[in-house]
Amino acid sequence: MSTARLEDRPAPGRVGDVRKQNLALVLRNVQPGVQTTRAQLAVETGLTKASVSSLVADLLGAGLLTEVGITRDGERGRPGVGLALNPLRGALGAEVNVDYLGVGVVDLNGNLRFQETVERHNSGSSPEDVLRALRLLTRRAADAASDAGILLLGGGLAVPGLVDADRNYVATAPNLGWTGVELSGELEALLPHSPFGVTLSNEANSAALAELWYGQGASFQAYLYISGEVGVGGGLIIDSRLFTGPAGHAGEIGHTVVQPKGPKCTCGGHGCLETFAGQEAIFSASDIGDGPTGQRMAQLLAALAEGDSRALAAVEEAGYYLGVATATTARLMNVAAVVLGGHFSLLEEWIRPALQQSVDGFAPGVVAPDAVAFSDLRQTAALMGAAGSSLRRALANPQELVP
Amino acid sequence: MSTARLEDRPAPGRVGDVRKQNLALVLRNVQPGVQTTRAQLAVETGLTKASVSSLVADLLGAGLLTEVGITRDGERGRPGVGLALNPLRGALGAEVNVDYLGVGVVDLNGNLRFQETVERHNSGSSPEDVLRALRLLTRRAADAASDAGILLLGGGLAVPGLVDADRNYVATAPNLGWTGVELSGELEALLPHSPFGVTLSNEANSAALAELWYGQGASFQAYLYISGEVGVGGGLIIDSRLFTGPAGHAGEIGHTVVQPKGPKCTCGGHGCLETFAGQEAIFSASDIGDGPTGQRMAQLLAALAEGDSRALAAVEEAGYYLGVATATTARLMNVAAVVLGGHFSLLEEWIRPALQQSVDGFAPGVVAPDAVAFSDLRQTAALMGAAGSSLRRALANPQELVP
DNA sequence: ACAATTAGTTTTCGTTCTGAACTATAAGTG
DNA sequence: CACTTATAGTTCAGAACGAAAACTAATTGT
Numbered sequence: 001m002s003t004a005r006l007e008d009r010p011a012p013g014r015v016g017d018v019r020k021q022n023l024a025l026v027l028r029n030v031q032p033g034v035q036t037t038r039a040q041l042a043v044e045t046g047l048t049k050a051s052v053s054s055l056v057a058d059l060l061g062a063g064l065l066t067e068v069g070i071t072r073d074g075e076r077g078r079p080g081v082g083l084a085l086n087p088l089r090g091a092l093g094a095e096v097n098v099d100y101l102g103v104g105v106v107d108l109n110g111n112l113r114f115q116e117t118v119e120r121h122n123s124g125s126s127p128e129d130v131l132r133a134l135r136l137l138t139r140r141a142a143d144a145a146s147d148a149g150i151l152l153l154g155g156g157l158a159v160p161g162l163v164d165a166d167r168n169y170v171a172t173a174p175n176l177g178w179t180g181v182e183l184s185g186e187l188e189a190l191l192p193h194s195p196f197g198v199t200l201s202n203e204a205n206s207a208a209l210a211e212l213w214y215g216q217g218a219s220f221q222a223y224l225y226i227s228g229e230v231g232v233g234g235g236l237i238i239d240s241r242l243f244t245g246p247a248g249h250a251g252e253i254g255h256t257v258v259q260p261k262g263p264k265c266t267c268g269g270h271g272c273l274e275t276f277a278g279q280e281a282i283f284s285a286s287d288i289g290d291g292p293t294g295q296r297m298a299q300l301l302a303a304l305a306e307g308d309s310r311a312l313a314a315v316e317e318a319g320y321y322l323g324v325a326t327a328t329t330a331r332l333m334n335v336a337a338v339v340l341g342g343h344f345s346l347l348e349e350w351i352r353p354a355l356q357q358s359v360d361g362f363a364p365g366v367v368a369p370d371a372v373a374f375s376d377l378r379q380t381a382a383l384m385g386a387a388g389s390s391l392r393r394a395l396a397n398p399q400e401l402v403p
Numbered sequence: 404m405s406t407a408r409l410e411d412r413p414a415p416g417r418v419g420d421v422r423k424q425n426l427a428l429v430l431r432n433v434q435p436g437v438q439t440t441r442a443q444l445a446v447e448t449g450l451t452k453a454s455v456s457s458l459v460a461d462l463l464g465a466g467l468l469t470e471v472g473i474t475r476d477g478e479r480g481r482p483g484v485g486l487a488l489n490p491l492r493g494a495l496g497a498e499v500n501v502d503y504l505g506v507g508v509v510d511l512n513g514n515l516r517f518q519e520t521v522e523r524h525n526s527g528s529s530p531e532d533v534l535r536a537l538r539l540l541t542r543r544a545a546d547a548a549s550d551a552g553i554l555l556l557g558g559g560l561a562v563p564g565l566v567d568a569d570r571n572y573v574a575t576a577p578n579l580g581w582t583g584v585e586l587s588g589e590l591e592a593l594l595p596h597s598p599f600g601v602t603l604s605n606e607a608n609s610a611a612l613a614e615l616w617y618g619q620g621a622s623f624q625a626y627l628y629i630s631g632e633v634g635v636g637g638g639l640i641i642d643s644r645l646f647t648g649p650a651g652h653a654g655e656i657g658h659t660v661v662q663p664k665g666p667k668c669t670c671g672g673h674g675c676l677e678t679f680a681g682q683e684a685i686f687s688a689s690d691i692g693d694g695p696t697g698q699r700m701a702q703l704l705a706a707l708a709e710g711d712s713r714a715l716a717a718v719e720e721a722g723y724y725l726g727v728a729t730a731t732t733a734r735l736m737n738v739a740a741v742v743l744g745g746h747f748s749l750l751e752e753w754i755r756p757a758l759q760q761s762v763d764g765f766a767p768g769v770v771a772p773d774a775v776a777f778s779d780l781r782q783t784a785a786l787m788g789a790a791g792s793s794l795r796r797a798l799a800n801p802q803e804l805v806p
Numbered sequence: 807a808c809a810a811t812t813a814g815t816t817t818t819c820g821t822t823c824t825g826a827a828c829t830a831t832a833a834g835t836g
Numbered sequence: 837c838a839c840t841t842a843t844a845g846t847t848c849a850g851a852a853c854g855a856a857a858a859c860t861a862a863t864t865g866t
Binding site: 417418419421442445453455456478479480481484 | 845846847854855
C-alpha cells in the first residue's frame, strides 16, 4: 500500500505533469451524482475557462465525464452544458472472507449496481480453489455490468489478512490459513484486460474506506474503524485517506494492549483487544457453544434480548475494552471518532453505552457521543471499499485513459 | 500544523509551479556536508543538464547553494564545479521549558554554530515576561550569527504544550501555566524581518524531529519518540516526517491507557502512561523528596547505582509501561522503533532491559533490540528541531528567496 | 429589438522543460 | 606533444501548457 504514499510526492516536474495534475484536479471537483458545468469548474479549480474546456474535452474523451444536456437554471445568460461523472464506468469489488465470497459492481457515482454473496467455507481451501470459485462470481458480475452498458475500469479484492498490494502478495491470512501467497495471475484472471487491473487489499481497511465513501464515515474526515469479524480488524482514516503506516500494516487495533494482565492471545502477546472483543471471546464468555457463526450470533442476540446476565456482561466488557483502544487511539493519533462495523453493528444497542462510558472515563471530553457511529453497510462494506479504491485510482490518474 | 498536510499535495497546477517543484527537487538532492555537481544532480533528479543548470543558477542567486571550486576527482573528462549547501545560511532555534530557556543557531549543513542555555523558573512568569527574557538570548544568538557571517532565514520556538502553529497560538501549556496565548508579535520580535519568520512548535515534536535530522533517529524512517520531561511527551515520525494527526496534536503518548485499573491522572483519565513513567511518578515511587529536578534526578541515579530496590522497581515499572505503549504503537500504527529522550536518556541502563522485555512480551518479534534507541542530544534537542523545521521550510520553498 | 449576463472557444503570449548541438576541461595514448 | 576520449556545462530551437483577453453563443430582462 505504499502506493498511497507515492501519490503524496508527485515530485519530478515535467511540464506534462501539470496537465496530469489538472486533469485529476478538475475531476476531483465533480461530485458523484452532482451536475456541474465548465464555468463552475473554472471557478472551483482556479483554472481559466479556457484550460477547463480543454481539460474537460480530454476527460470526455477518456469516458470519465459525460455531457448531460443543457442546465437551464432560469438565470440570465447562456446556460452551461451539464457535466457529470459517467455512470457507465465502474469497478469490480470482490471479497474473500472466512465463510463467504462476495462480488459487486460499483459505478463512478458510487451506486452498487450489482451484488452477489455466496456462503462458502474458505478456511479449508487452497487459494487456487477459492479464487477459482470466486472467478465464477466475478464473471457473472462482469456480464451483468456489460449488459448494463457499464465498462469496468478495474477491480479490488479484499481478504482478511496482511497484504502487500504492490506485489499482489498475501503475507498472512490466519483465519483462511494462507501464508505467503502470490496472486498476480489470479487477480488478472478475475477481470482480464482492465485498464487499472485488480489490486489486493486488507478487508478491514477496505471496509473503513467504504464507510468513508459510502457510509457513516462520510461525516468525519478522521476516524478509527473497527471491524468485528472472526478477528478484530481495523482501519485508520485520516484526512479522508487510509493511513497505512510505514510498512502498510497500520490499523491492527485487534492486537493493541488493553489490559497488560490479560490473557494470552494467538498473536503471542497478551491482553490484546481481540481477547476481549473478538467473536470467540464474546461467545465463550456468553456460554454459547460451537456452531456456524450466523447461528451463534443469533443465539447471542437472543440471550441479550432476554437479558441474560452472562451475555450482557460479555458484550459490556467488549465495549469497555473497545473504549480503551479508542481512547488510546484518540490520544496517540489525535483521531477522535470511531466507527464500528461487522458484527459489532448488530450489537450496537449493548456496546454503545459501554464504549461511550469507557472512553469518557479514559479520555474525558475527547470522543463526543456523535463521534461514535455504527456501520450499516454489512456484508458489502469490504467489496464496496475494494471497488471504490479502484475507482479512486482511475479518477486520480485520468491521463491513462486519455486517447 | 495543517501546513504539513498542505505540503503533501504540491500539485503543480500552474506551469510556474513546475519550477517551484524542481527548485525544491534539486535542493533536496544536495546532502548537508556533501559536495555534488550539476551533472550529478541531473542524473539524480532525472532532469536534463540544461534544466539543472538553470535551476542551480537560481539557487545560487537565492544564496541557498554555493560553488565550492572545482572537484578534481582524477577521472577523465572535464571536472565538475562543486556545489554545496551554503554554510552561511542558518536558522534560530529557541526553547522555553519549565526550568530553563535555550537558544541556538543551526546552519544549513546541520551544524550547531552557537548555543546558550540559562536556568530560569518559567512556570511562575507570564508569557510576556518569559519572552522578554528569551529575547535577550535570541539577540545574542543573532549577533553571534551575524559575526560569523551567517544569515538567519527563520526560526522556531518550542514550548511544552499544545500549539497551533498556523495561528502562533499556544492552546495550553500545563507545566508553564499558560492557556490560550497568542504570540505573533513576540515571535516576530525574536527575529525581526527574517524571510521565513519564527514558528511555534511542541517541544516533544521538535525533539523528535531533531532526533531524525541530527540524532539517533536518522537510522530509522519511522519511530515513536518519547520524551521524559516534567510530563511524558511524544512525537511520531513516519516516512521521515512528523505525523501530526488530523488536528495537529498526535503523539500524546503520555496519556495513552497502559493500565485500565491504574491510578487517576491529571488529564482526567486513569492508567495513563504518565502516571507510571512521569518524573513525579518515578521520584515518589523511589521515595525521593521534593527539590529541584536536577537534584532529584541525581538522587535517583545515585540510588540506582547503589542498587536501591525501590528506585530499581520504580524505573523498571516505568520501562514496563513504556513497553506497553510502544507495543500498542507498533501494532496500531505499524511503527516498530522507539527513541527515548529527555530524562529517559539518563536512565538508559535500567530502562532498556525492562522496556525490551515488556515489548517482546506484548508484541513478540515486532520491535527489534536495535530498534530501541536513546537520544544523546540532551537539552539541545528541542531547539535544534525547531531550527531544523525552519531550515526545512526554506529548503522546501526556495523560490521565495529567488530574486 | 436590444441591452445585459453568463457560457464557452479562439488566439496570442510567456514560462518551463526537453533534446541536440556546441563549448570547455580534464585524462589517456602513441 | 598532438590527438582521442570522456565528462561537465551552456546555448538554442521546439513543444507543451496554462494565462489573459478578445470573441462567439445563448439566454433573460426591458
